[in-house]
Amino acid sequence: MRRIGFRGYMIIAVIIAIIAVGILYFFNINRVAPTATKKTSGVQITQSASGQYQTVIKNGRYLVSAARGITATAEPNNLDVKHFESNLLGLAKTHFKTSQYIFQEGQYLSSDKVTNLLDRKSSSNADGLNPENNGKTGDSRNPIYVQTLTEQDFMTKDGNGLKLAGMVIGVAMNTQDEYQKEKYGATYTQDISEADRIAYGKKIAPRIIQQVRKQSGVSEKTPIVIAMYANASSDSLAPGSFYAEATSNEGSNLETWSDIDNKSIVLPKESTDTSKLGSDENSGFSNFKNDIANFFPNIAGSTAVANFKNGTLSGMNVTVTTQFYSQTEIDSFTTYVGQAALKYLPNNVPIRIVVQTANETQAILIRNVNDKTFTTTILD
Template sequence: MKRIGFRGYIAIVVGILIIAVGILYFFNVNRVTLTTSKKTSGVQLTQSTPGQYQTVIKNGRYLVSAARGITSTSETNSLDVKNFESSLLDLAKTHFKTSSYIFQEGQYLSSSTVSSLLERKSSSNSDGLNPEDNGKTDSSRNPIYVQTLTEQDFMTKDGDDLKLAGMVIGVAMNTQDEYQKEQYGATYTQNISDADRIAYGKKIAPEIIKKVREQKGVDSDTPIVIAMYANSKTDSLAPGNFYAESTSSSGTDLKEWTSINQKSIVLPKESTDTSSLGSEANTSFANFKNDVSNFFPNIAGATAVANFKSGTLSSMKVTVTTQFYSQTEIESFATYVSQSALKYLPTNVPIRIIIKAANEMQAILIRNSGDKTFTTTILD
């Protein structure tokens, strides 16, 4: 029997250490995984945050919508892209509590299904939600009423699985339709009256519910909330808003429609706008704008989008455009803007202020509801 030399002993010790470290690493990784993730049948959930939904992660990645990208490419005003989906999620919270449900991006309506729904009805597409083309090119033409739609799913835990417990479908309706009389020709605009838009939305809502319930995994009694959104005009500086909602408890039946009182307006208001909505906010913003304009000589403009719910201001987003020549100018101006905003702009509502030069963002100031100061971020 051969004797093991010194080098042999060293090799054995090193091998044992490697094995020991590997075992410790294995148990440590598994322990961390089990304590930091919440696994449910092959999926994970993000950590819970007060007032926000837990969301679904699959294979280590966020579970994106099956019809991802359609809203962003179909909406003509970029402001509607964000407002449509974020406002829909806010609306969903009134039906599905964040403490009881898990949010999942829409998984039942595929991209091809949504695309078919958004097209005109025709001999080759019976699913089209928009009316058939009547061949007219004037105000008597059948416009495109439905611009886009999106699905949001709300899940509950069922043992080790996730179970679909409810859905919210947002439908973006046009207030105007842009079209061409000939390919590559001039673009024309056809306005759609509120009455026509509302009536057409109610008409096609059961068709949407029917199509959703046809999808595998959606039961006949899954609660489905459908919410109608009025798009803004293409050149509007304010986004559109949700104006009505209804719920289907089973089949394609819908409960009575409920009005949603939301409105976004641009400040300063135009002289032709004689409505009382936002008058107080408009005055306070005018004082803010004058104050910062007097402080800094190169102000190119300042505007705000004020959001209202049931006639009450709910949030404000301010954009100040100017030209800076040094980092100290940006920092000094941002400090002054935060002081002026505290003095003149409405209190107790979330306010976000963006300071930019041309298309380059210079600083962001954020004050959440109840905060007494702004959090300022200077961008290099």
């Protein structure tokens, strides 16, 4: 038998140590913290902060909607994309409590179904929600009223699984329809009156409910909330808003429509805007804007979008555009912006401030409702 010398023992010891470390590393990176997720019938449910929904993970990935982001035409105002979805989730919380329901991205309406629904009605597409093309141009044409649909599902535990307990369908309606008289030709804009938009939305809402209930897994008695959103015009600096909602508890019947008093305005307000909404906020923001402009002259401009619910400020998003290139300038300016914001901007609502050049984001400052200071992220 061949004897193993001291050097051989050292090599074996090193190999054993490497294997042990590898085993420990494997188990550490694959171990799921007990507070991170909970398994339910092959899916995982995330834990959530207070006031937020638990969400569904399947096969280690967030369960996304196949129909998300589908639109009838090019989105007229990019501000509406995020605002529409985030505000729809806020509206959902008034119907489905975060402590009782689990949120799931829409899983029942397929991409093909949503595409057909957003198309014009025709001999080959009886499900189309938008009116038939009458072949006319100008104000006499049939516009595209319905721009996009978003489905949100709300689940409850059912033994070891989940079951659908309710749905929210967001419907974004156009206030303007952009079109071309000929391919690659000039783009024209057709305004849609508020009265026509509201009437058409109420007309097609039962058809939407009917189509949703036809999908496998959705019962005739699944509660479905439908919420109508008015897109902003293409040149607006503020996003649109939800304006009405109704609930269907059975079949395609809808209960009485309720108005939603949500509105977003741009600050500083135009001199021609004589409405009282946002007057106090406008005064405070003007002082904030002047303060930071006087301290740092290399500022191209500052604007804010103030969001109101039932006439009360619910949040503010501020954009400050600079001409800074030095990192020390960005650091100093961001610190000063946070101090000025605490002094002049409302202290009882969430505020998000983005400092940017024309080409890149330089810093983000966020303050939630109960925070005393801003959390600042400076991008190198």
